[in-house]
Amino acid sequence: MKKKGTKNLTYTQRLQIEILFNAKHxxxxxxxMVGVSLRTIQRELKRGxxxxxxxxxxxxxxxxxxxxxxxxxxxxxxxxxNLCSAKxxxxxxxxxxxxxxxxxxxVKNEKITAHAVWGQIxxxxxxxxxxxxKQTLYNYIELGIIENKQIGKVKKQKHKQQKAIxxxxxxxxxxxxxxxxxxxxxxxxxxxxxxxxxxxxxxLVMTERYTRQEIIFKMENQKAESxxxxxxxxxxxxxxxxxxxxxxxxxxxxxxxxxxxxSLERSVFDKNSKRTSVYYCHPYCSCERGTNERMNRExxxxxxxxxxxxxxxxxxxxxxxxxxxxxPRKVLNFATSQELFDKCMKMIT
Numbered sequence: 001m002k003k004k005g006t007k008n009l010t011y012t013q014r015l016q017i018e019i020l021f022n023a024k025h026x027x028x029x030x031x032x033m034v035g036v037s038l039r040t041i042q043r044e045l046k047r048g049x050x051x052x053x054x055x056x057x058x059x060x061x062x063x064x065x066x067x068x069x070x071x072x073x074x075x076x077x078x079x080x081x082n083l084c085s086a087k088x089x090x091x092x093x094x095x096x097x098x099x100x101x102x103x104x105x106x107v108k109n110e111k112i113t114a115h116a117v118w119g120q121i122x123x124x125x126x127x128x129x130x131x132x133x134k135q136t137l138y139n140y141i142e143l144g145i146i147e148n149k150q151i152g153k154v155k156k157q158k159h160k161q162q163k164a165i166x167x168x169x170x171x172x173x174x175x176x177x178x179x180x181x182x183x184x185x186x187x188x189x190x191x192x193x194x195x196x197x198x199x200x201x202x203x204l205v206m207t208e209r210y211t212r213q214e215i216i217f218k219m220e221n222q223k224a225e226s227x228x229x230x231x232x233x234x235x236x237x238x239x240x241x242x243x244x245x246x247x248x249x250x251x252x253x254x255x256x257x258x259x260x261x262x263s264l265e266r267s268v269f270d271k272n273s274k275r276t277s278v279y280y281c282h283p284y285c286s287c288e289r290g291t292n293e294r295m296n297r298e299x300x301x302x303x304x305x306x307x308x309x310x311x312x313x314x315x316x317x318x319x320x321x322x323x324x325x326x327x328p329r330k331v332l333n334f335a336t337s338q339e340l341f342d343k344c345m346k347m348i349t
Contacts, residue, residue, distance in 0.1 A: 008080070009036070009044060014073035017044060021071045047144075048076025082142055099128040100146060107147045112327055114141055114148040119334030171261030174251060174288055177279045181249060184210050187344040188248040191292035194222050194257060195299060197309035203317070204230050205299065206250070207292045211340040212332065214295055214324045218309070218317050224257045232268040240269045244276070245348045251279045251289055298324055 009017075013034055020030045031041045048071045106117045118137050121128070132140070140146040181189045187210045195203040204217040204227060215234070219226040235243045252258040258278075267275040281288040302320055303309070325338040332340060 009034075009040070011073065011077050014044070014048065014076050017041065018048070018071050018073040021045065044076060045071050047079050048072045048074075050075060079142055079144065082139060096128060096130040099130045102128070104147045111323070114146050116328040116330075116334070119330060120328035120336075123328065123334035171259075171278050171280050174279045174281050177249070177251065181209065186210065188246055190247055190250045191289040192250050192252050192258070193289060193292050193296060194219075194227075194255065195296055195303075196222060197303070197305075197307045199308045199310040201309035201312075202226070203299070203303075203309065205292065205296060207295045208337075208341065209291050211344060212291060212295065212329065212337040213341040214321055214337065216299075216317050216321045218312060218314060222255075222257050224260050224263070227257050228260070228263050231264060235268050235275055240267060240273075240275070242348065246345070247276045249277045249279060251281065251292075253281050253286065253289065254283050295324060298327075 013036075016034055017030055020033060025033075027041050027045070028038055031038045034041070049069055050072055051067045052070045053067060103114055103117045106112060107114050114137060115134065118132075118134065120126075137146065141148045180186055187208070189209045190206050191209065192204065192206045195205050200221045202219045202222040204219050206215040207213070217230040219230065234247070238246055250264070258264070258280075261278045261280075264278050265274050265276055267273040286293050299320060302323070303312075325341070326336050328334040328336055
Protein backbone atom coordinates (compact mmCIF):
# COMPACT_ATOMS: atom_id res chain seq x y z
CA MET A 1 0.00 0.00 0.00
CA LYS A 2 1.13 3.55 -0.71
CA LYS A 3 2.22 5.35 2.44
CA LYS A 4 1.31 8.91 3.34
CA GLY A 5 3.87 11.41 2.12
CA THR A 6 4.94 9.48 -0.98
CA LYS A 7 4.82 11.00 -4.45
CA ASN A 8 1.80 11.13 -6.72
CA LEU A 9 1.13 8.52 -9.38
CA THR A 10 3.58 8.44 -12.27
CA TYR A 11 2.60 8.17 -15.92
CA THR A 12 3.96 4.61 -15.93
CA GLN A 13 1.61 3.70 -13.07
CA ARG A 14 -1.27 5.30 -14.94
CA LEU A 15 -0.50 3.17 -18.00
CA GLN A 16 -0.51 0.13 -15.74
CA ILE A 17 -3.91 1.15 -14.34
CA GLU A 18 -5.27 1.59 -17.89
CA ILE A 19 -4.20 -1.91 -18.92
CA LEU A 20 -5.59 -3.54 -15.78
CA PHE A 21 -8.89 -1.60 -15.76
CA ASN A 22 -9.62 -2.24 -19.45
CA ALA A 23 -8.82 -5.90 -18.81
CA LYS A 24 -11.76 -5.95 -16.32
CA HIS A 25 -9.68 -6.28 -13.14
CA UNK A 26 -11.44 -5.26 -9.92
CA UNK A 27 -10.42 -1.95 -8.36
CA UNK A 28 -9.06 -3.68 -5.26
CA UNK A 29 -6.88 -5.92 -7.44
CA UNK A 30 -5.58 -2.90 -9.34
CA UNK A 31 -4.75 -1.08 -6.09
CA UNK A 32 -2.81 -4.08 -4.83
CA MET A 33 -0.90 -4.61 -8.10
CA VAL A 34 0.00 -0.92 -8.48
CA GLY A 35 0.82 -0.56 -4.78
CA VAL A 36 -1.58 2.22 -3.81
CA SER A 37 -4.78 2.55 -1.77
CA LEU A 38 -8.21 1.69 -3.10
CA ARG A 39 -9.25 5.33 -2.63
CA THR A 40 -6.36 6.45 -4.85
CA ILE A 41 -7.51 4.10 -7.61
CA GLN A 42 -11.10 5.34 -7.32
CA ARG A 43 -9.99 8.98 -7.64
CA GLU A 44 -7.64 8.15 -10.50
CA LEU A 45 -10.29 6.27 -12.49
CA LYS A 46 -12.59 9.26 -12.13
CA ARG A 47 -9.85 11.60 -13.34
CA GLY A 48 -9.12 9.61 -16.50
CA UNK A 49 -12.68 8.43 -17.21
CA UNK A 50 -14.28 8.89 -20.62
CA UNK A 51 -17.23 7.37 -22.47
CA UNK A 52 -16.48 5.30 -25.54
CA UNK A 53 -19.22 4.99 -28.16
CA UNK A 54 -19.22 1.49 -29.56
CA UNK A 55 -22.21 1.99 -31.85
CA UNK A 56 -24.01 4.85 -33.57
CA UNK A 57 -27.72 4.66 -34.08
CA UNK A 58 -30.96 6.66 -33.99
CA UNK A 59 -30.23 9.83 -32.01
CA UNK A 60 -33.81 10.51 -30.99
CA UNK A 61 -34.27 7.02 -29.53
CA UNK A 62 -30.97 7.30 -27.55
CA UNK A 63 -31.33 3.76 -26.11
CA UNK A 64 -29.62 2.38 -29.23
CA UNK A 65 -26.34 4.05 -28.24
CA UNK A 66 -23.98 1.71 -26.42
CA UNK A 67 -21.60 3.58 -24.11
CA UNK A 68 -18.71 1.95 -22.29
CA UNK A 69 -16.77 3.70 -19.53
CA UNK A 70 -13.02 3.49 -20.01
CA UNK A 71 -9.91 4.92 -18.45
CA UNK A 72 -7.23 6.82 -20.36
CA UNK A 73 -3.80 7.24 -18.80
CA UNK A 74 -3.09 10.09 -21.21
CA UNK A 75 -6.24 12.01 -20.24
CA UNK A 76 -5.57 11.47 -16.54
CA UNK A 77 -1.97 12.68 -16.87
CA UNK A 78 -3.06 15.76 -18.82
CA UNK A 79 -5.67 16.69 -16.22
CA UNK A 80 -3.14 16.16 -13.47
CA UNK A 81 -0.68 18.46 -15.25
CA ASN A 82 -3.38 21.12 -15.66
CA LEU A 83 -4.16 20.97 -11.96
CA CYS A 84 -0.48 21.32 -11.09
CA SER A 85 -0.11 24.36 -13.37
CA ALA A 86 -3.07 26.04 -11.63
CA LYS A 87 -1.77 25.26 -8.15
CA UNK A 88 -1.63 28.28 -5.90
CA UNK A 89 -4.38 30.24 -7.63
CA UNK A 90 -8.11 29.58 -7.32
CA UNK A 91 -10.26 28.66 -10.31
CA UNK A 92 -11.84 31.70 -11.90
CA UNK A 93 -15.25 30.06 -11.90
CA UNK A 94 -15.02 29.82 -8.09
CA UNK A 95 -18.37 28.87 -6.59
CA UNK A 96 -20.49 30.19 -9.46
CA UNK A 97 -22.61 27.06 -9.62
CA UNK A 98 -25.31 28.86 -11.64
CA UNK A 99 -22.85 29.43 -14.51
CA UNK A 100 -21.45 25.88 -14.52
CA UNK A 101 -24.87 24.26 -14.14
CA UNK A 102 -26.33 26.39 -16.95
CA UNK A 103 -23.69 25.18 -19.41
CA UNK A 104 -23.74 21.56 -18.22
CA UNK A 105 -27.56 21.34 -18.35
CA UNK A 106 -27.72 22.68 -21.91
CA VAL A 107 -24.92 20.40 -23.07
CA LYS A 108 -26.69 17.40 -21.53
CA ASN A 109 -30.30 18.18 -22.45
CA GLU A 110 -29.97 20.01 -25.78
CA LYS A 111 -26.99 18.05 -27.15
CA ILE A 112 -24.95 21.10 -28.12
CA THR A 113 -21.29 21.76 -27.43
CA ALA A 114 -20.05 23.80 -24.47
CA HIS A 115 -18.42 26.21 -26.95
CA ALA A 116 -21.80 26.88 -28.58
CA VAL A 117 -23.39 27.58 -25.18
CA TRP A 118 -20.48 29.87 -24.20
CA GLY A 119 -20.79 31.74 -27.52
CA GLN A 120 -24.51 32.28 -27.07
CA ILE A 121 -23.88 33.64 -23.56
CA UNK A 122 -21.61 36.27 -25.14
CA UNK A 123 -24.06 36.98 -27.99
CA UNK A 124 -27.04 37.49 -25.66
CA UNK A 125 -24.88 39.27 -23.04
CA UNK A 126 -26.22 37.02 -20.33
CA UNK A 127 -25.14 38.02 -16.83
CA UNK A 128 -23.38 35.58 -14.51
CA UNK A 129 -20.96 36.18 -11.66
CA UNK A 130 -18.24 34.68 -13.88
CA UNK A 131 -17.03 35.71 -17.32
CA UNK A 132 -14.44 33.40 -18.88
CA UNK A 133 -12.50 33.29 -22.16
CA LYS A 134 -12.79 30.51 -24.73
CA GLN A 135 -9.40 29.09 -23.67
CA THR A 136 -10.47 29.02 -20.02
CA LEU A 137 -13.61 27.19 -21.09
CA TYR A 138 -11.50 24.50 -22.78
CA ASN A 139 -9.30 24.25 -19.67
CA TYR A 140 -12.36 23.62 -17.50
CA ILE A 141 -13.55 20.98 -19.96
CA GLU A 142 -10.20 19.22 -19.61
CA LEU A 143 -10.46 19.41 -15.82
CA GLY A 144 -13.94 17.88 -15.95
CA ILE A 145 -15.63 20.94 -14.41
CA ILE A 146 -17.66 21.63 -17.56
CA GLU A 147 -19.17 18.89 -19.73
CA ASN A 148 -18.79 18.84 -23.50
CA LYS A 149 -20.77 16.06 -25.11
CA GLN A 150 -20.43 15.69 -28.86
CA ILE A 151 -22.96 13.66 -30.78
CA GLY A 152 -21.63 11.09 -33.19
CA LYS A 153 -19.20 12.31 -35.81
CA VAL A 154 -19.93 11.59 -39.43
CA LYS A 155 -17.57 8.91 -40.66
CA LYS A 156 -15.95 9.39 -44.01
CA GLN A 157 -16.87 6.48 -46.23
CA LYS A 158 -14.88 5.14 -49.12
CA HIS A 159 -16.94 5.26 -52.27
CA LYS A 160 -16.47 2.83 -55.08
CA GLN A 161 -16.03 4.42 -58.45
CA GLN A 162 -19.22 4.10 -60.42
CA LYS A 163 -20.02 4.91 -63.97
CA ALA A 164 -21.16 8.51 -64.03
CA ILE A 165 -24.63 9.26 -65.33
CA UNK A 166 -24.47 12.57 -67.13
CA UNK A 167 -27.52 14.77 -66.84
CA UNK A 168 -27.79 18.22 -68.33
CA UNK A 169 -30.38 20.46 -66.71
CA UNK A 170 -32.76 22.23 -69.03
CA UNK A 171 -33.05 25.12 -66.61
CA UNK A 172 -30.83 28.10 -65.77
CA UNK A 173 -27.20 27.44 -64.80
CA UNK A 174 -25.76 28.68 -61.52
CA UNK A 175 -23.37 30.75 -63.62
CA UNK A 176 -26.25 33.14 -64.28
CA UNK A 177 -27.26 33.43 -60.63
CA UNK A 178 -26.82 37.03 -59.37
CA UNK A 179 -23.67 37.74 -57.35
CA UNK A 180 -25.67 39.08 -54.40
CA UNK A 181 -27.04 35.57 -53.86
CA UNK A 182 -23.59 34.00 -53.92
CA UNK A 183 -22.33 36.56 -51.38
CA UNK A 184 -25.30 35.99 -49.02
CA UNK A 185 -26.23 39.66 -49.04
CA UNK A 186 -30.00 39.21 -49.08
CA UNK A 187 -32.63 36.92 -47.59
CA UNK A 188 -34.83 34.50 -49.50
CA UNK A 189 -32.44 32.32 -51.49
CA UNK A 190 -32.43 28.59 -50.79
CA UNK A 191 -30.51 25.43 -51.60
CA UNK A 192 -32.29 22.08 -51.87
CA UNK A 193 -31.20 18.45 -51.81
CA UNK A 194 -32.41 14.96 -50.93
CA UNK A 195 -31.02 12.94 -48.02
CA UNK A 196 -31.52 9.19 -48.39
CA UNK A 197 -31.46 6.17 -46.10
CA UNK A 198 -31.76 2.40 -46.43
CA UNK A 199 -35.46 2.53 -47.36
CA UNK A 200 -37.35 4.30 -50.15
CA UNK A 201 -38.24 7.10 -47.75
CA UNK A 202 -36.24 10.29 -48.29
CA UNK A 203 -35.76 13.65 -46.58
CA LEU A 204 -36.11 16.74 -48.76
CA VAL A 205 -33.80 19.31 -47.17
CA MET A 206 -34.01 23.05 -47.87
CA THR A 207 -31.48 25.56 -46.47
CA GLU A 208 -31.74 29.35 -46.63
CA ARG A 209 -28.32 30.82 -47.48
CA TYR A 210 -28.47 34.04 -45.42
CA THR A 211 -29.90 32.70 -42.14
CA ARG A 212 -29.06 28.96 -42.51
CA GLN A 213 -32.68 28.20 -41.69
CA GLU A 214 -33.59 24.59 -42.37
CA ILE A 215 -36.83 23.07 -43.67
CA ILE A 216 -37.09 19.28 -43.80
CA PHE A 217 -39.84 17.20 -45.41
CA LYS A 218 -40.19 13.45 -45.24
CA MET A 219 -41.07 11.97 -48.65
CA GLU A 220 -42.20 8.47 -49.66
CA ASN A 221 -39.57 8.32 -52.37
CA GLN A 222 -36.97 10.34 -54.26
CA LYS A 223 -39.09 11.23 -57.26
CA ALA A 224 -39.93 14.50 -58.97
CA GLU A 225 -43.61 14.12 -58.05
CA SER A 226 -42.77 13.93 -54.33
CA UNK A 227 -40.52 17.01 -54.48
CA UNK A 228 -43.20 18.96 -56.33
CA UNK A 229 -45.81 17.94 -53.76
CA UNK A 230 -43.63 19.33 -50.94
CA UNK A 231 -43.10 22.68 -52.69
CA UNK A 232 -46.82 22.93 -53.50
CA UNK A 233 -47.71 22.34 -49.84
CA UNK A 234 -45.12 24.91 -48.79
CA UNK A 235 -46.62 27.51 -51.15
CA UNK A 236 -50.11 26.81 -49.79
CA UNK A 237 -48.74 27.26 -46.26
CA UNK A 238 -47.15 30.66 -46.99
CA UNK A 239 -49.61 31.93 -49.57
CA UNK A 240 -48.93 32.96 -53.16
CA UNK A 241 -47.41 36.42 -52.58
CA UNK A 242 -45.52 35.67 -49.37
CA UNK A 243 -43.97 32.54 -50.87
CA UNK A 244 -42.46 34.65 -53.66
CA UNK A 245 -40.76 36.90 -51.07
CA UNK A 246 -39.48 34.07 -48.85
CA UNK A 247 -38.45 31.62 -51.60
CA UNK A 248 -37.08 33.92 -54.31
CA UNK A 249 -34.69 31.33 -55.73
CA UNK A 250 -33.81 27.68 -55.14
CA UNK A 251 -30.46 26.16 -56.16
CA UNK A 252 -30.38 22.40 -56.82
CA UNK A 253 -28.10 19.76 -58.32
CA UNK A 254 -28.78 17.74 -61.46
CA UNK A 255 -30.59 14.87 -59.76
CA UNK A 256 -33.50 13.41 -61.72
CA UNK A 257 -35.96 14.57 -59.05
CA UNK A 258 -35.10 18.25 -59.76
CA UNK A 259 -34.85 18.30 -63.57
CA UNK A 260 -38.43 19.43 -64.25
CA UNK A 261 -37.68 23.08 -63.50
CA UNK A 262 -40.90 24.32 -65.11
CA SER A 263 -43.05 22.42 -62.59
CA LEU A 264 -40.84 23.52 -59.69
CA GLU A 265 -41.13 27.18 -60.70
CA ARG A 266 -44.86 27.13 -61.52
CA SER A 267 -47.30 28.36 -58.86
CA VAL A 268 -49.83 25.92 -57.48
CA PHE A 269 -52.41 28.75 -57.46
CA ASP A 270 -51.95 29.80 -61.07
CA LYS A 271 -50.34 27.53 -63.69
CA ASN A 272 -49.38 30.60 -65.73
CA SER A 273 -47.66 32.32 -62.78
CA LYS A 274 -44.06 31.83 -61.64
CA ARG A 275 -43.49 31.37 -57.90
CA THR A 276 -39.67 31.05 -57.77
CA SER A 277 -36.55 30.72 -59.93
CA VAL A 278 -34.53 27.50 -59.99
CA TYR A 279 -30.77 27.45 -60.63
CA TYR A 280 -28.73 24.33 -61.37
CA CYS A 281 -25.22 23.56 -60.12
CA HIS A 282 -22.57 22.16 -62.40
CA PRO A 283 -22.55 18.34 -62.50
CA TYR A 284 -20.66 16.76 -59.56
CA CYS A 285 -20.08 20.13 -57.84
CA SER A 286 -21.83 19.74 -54.50
CA CYS A 287 -19.65 22.59 -53.16
CA GLU A 288 -21.90 24.97 -55.12
CA ARG A 289 -24.58 24.03 -52.59
CA GLY A 290 -22.12 24.37 -49.71
CA THR A 291 -24.61 25.56 -47.11
CA ASN A 292 -26.99 22.70 -47.87
CA GLU A 293 -24.18 20.13 -47.77
CA ARG A 294 -22.94 21.50 -44.44
CA MET A 295 -26.38 21.16 -42.87
CA ASN A 296 -26.76 17.67 -44.33
CA ARG A 297 -23.64 16.67 -42.41
CA GLU A 298 -25.30 17.98 -39.23
CA UNK A 299 -28.37 15.85 -39.96
CA UNK A 300 -26.10 12.84 -40.50
CA UNK A 301 -24.92 13.20 -36.91
CA UNK A 302 -28.50 12.47 -35.85
CA UNK A 303 -29.42 10.16 -38.74
CA UNK A 304 -26.33 8.14 -39.78
CA UNK A 305 -26.00 6.79 -43.31
CA UNK A 306 -27.85 3.54 -43.81
CA UNK A 307 -30.61 4.45 -41.33
CA UNK A 308 -34.11 3.27 -42.19
CA UNK A 309 -35.95 6.58 -42.61
CA UNK A 310 -39.36 4.91 -42.68
CA UNK A 311 -39.30 4.64 -38.86
CA UNK A 312 -39.17 8.44 -38.53
CA UNK A 313 -42.49 10.17 -37.97
CA UNK A 314 -43.21 13.74 -39.01
CA UNK A 315 -42.83 14.65 -35.35
CA UNK A 316 -39.32 13.16 -35.35
CA UNK A 317 -38.42 15.15 -38.45
CA UNK A 318 -39.74 18.32 -36.83
CA UNK A 319 -37.53 17.68 -33.78
CA UNK A 320 -34.45 17.38 -36.01
CA UNK A 321 -35.43 20.58 -37.85
CA UNK A 322 -35.96 22.51 -34.59
CA UNK A 323 -32.66 21.26 -33.15
CA UNK A 324 -30.78 22.54 -36.21
CA UNK A 325 -32.58 25.88 -36.30
CA UNK A 326 -32.04 26.57 -32.59
CA UNK A 327 -28.34 25.66 -32.48
CA PRO A 328 -26.07 28.67 -31.68
CA ARG A 329 -23.72 28.98 -34.69
CA LYS A 330 -20.30 30.58 -34.74
CA VAL A 331 -20.81 31.67 -38.36
CA LEU A 332 -23.82 33.71 -37.15
CA ASN A 333 -21.88 35.17 -34.16
CA PHE A 334 -23.63 32.54 -32.01
CA ALA A 335 -27.13 33.64 -32.94
CA THR A 336 -29.47 30.85 -34.07
CA SER A 337 -30.91 30.42 -37.54
CA GLN A 338 -34.42 30.70 -36.10
CA GLU A 339 -33.66 34.09 -34.54
CA LEU A 340 -32.36 35.56 -37.80
CA PHE A 341 -35.11 33.95 -39.86
CA ASP A 342 -37.82 35.42 -37.60
CA LYS A 343 -36.21 38.89 -37.93
CA CYS A 344 -36.24 38.63 -41.71
CA MET A 345 -39.85 37.43 -41.74
CA LYS A 346 -40.95 40.48 -39.71
CA MET A 347 -39.63 42.69 -42.51
CA ILE A 348 -41.84 40.99 -45.08
CA THR A 349 -45.21 42.64 -45.50
